[in-house]
Amino acid sequence: MLTEMNQRLAQEHERFLAGHRRLAEACPAPVAGGNGSASGLIQVVTEPEEITRLSGVLVNAARHDWLTLENYLGDRPIDETTIVAPPPALRHGVRRRTIYESRCAEHPVAAKNIENAAELGEEARLLASVGMKMKLADGSVAMLPLGPTGMTGAALVRSPVIVAALREYFELLWERATPVGAVQPDSPLTDELRAILELLAQGIEDEGIARRLKISATTVRRRITAIREELGAPSRFAAGAAAVRRGWIK
Structure with missing residues (x-):
């Protein structure tokens, strides 16, 4: 039943995750705060407060699209204190899309957060496995974690080639994911x-x-x-x- 398209998407998924792992391994341990590399195309940040601040800057930088991958992996169990509230509605004309790992919709706190984000205009879809977190503003800048939770280190990527590849990766997953709350009655099942x-x-x-x-x-x-x-x-x-x-x- 696994179609050729699904096989291709799965291969693309693994390829991008492997690339992300190589990026995390290749980045040297920087001093606290942040440092630039490759003429500022990749900035590595290790201070949790600075990661949070830059995440907010990234949200406000979006002019057309705000894309995120979320699996809610964290240093502590999911509860009201560990979930970050969805950002307020972005400026008019910015389309917000998030792909959540399916298990998130089965956790009461995470599911409520997804619901709140939808009320603020977010389009959400679910995928069985989301191998990494990601935030991407338009086609210009992306934030990738250097660890599972994203709070021990993050890479701010401005390289046009890498950002374009990340955008393509997101779109591949988006096509494969299921809209939250959607009913798809046309089943291929016997x-x-x-x-x-x-x-x-x-x-x-x-x-x-x-x-x-x-x-x-x-x-x-x-x-x-x-x-x-x-x-x-x-x-x-x-x-x-x-x-x-x-x-x-x-």
Whole structure:
């Protein structure tokens, strides 16, 4: 069930994540605050306060587009004190789009933050896995974390070539992601696959599904693997949740 397009997108995803890891490894440990490199095309910052300040500067710099990738990875568990409130509505004409990792929508605090952002005009989509955080203003400047949380170090990137590649990466993920709250009734599922998904969503194990549908457990596992690949889901539970979001099952 995994289409050639999905395979290409998955390969692009891995390629960009590998590039991000290489960038993080290649950046030397700078002094606290920030320093420029390559004539200011990449600035490495390590002070949390400065990272927060530059993030705000980046938001205000947007004239046409404000794009973010968010997985809510942090140094502490997600709660009201660790979630950063969505920024106020940007200037007129700026389109805001964010891709969240799917698990964020299943956490009450993170889900509320996503809802608040939507009320302020943000367009949001969900993806099974968001491998890194990112903030991008127009096609001019981007902020990338140098660690999982983004608060131990960040790179402010002004290189036109790199920023353009990051923008393309975001757009690839955007096409692959599912709009928050969207119903997609045109399901590619056969009756058998739909039945497997419905039982999967109920928490029934492979052997139980096999007995109910009178097929082998091997066939069930093969079908579940295909479904997970189609949905980009990292686990059985995530596959069931993604199918419900898309309106494939109730």
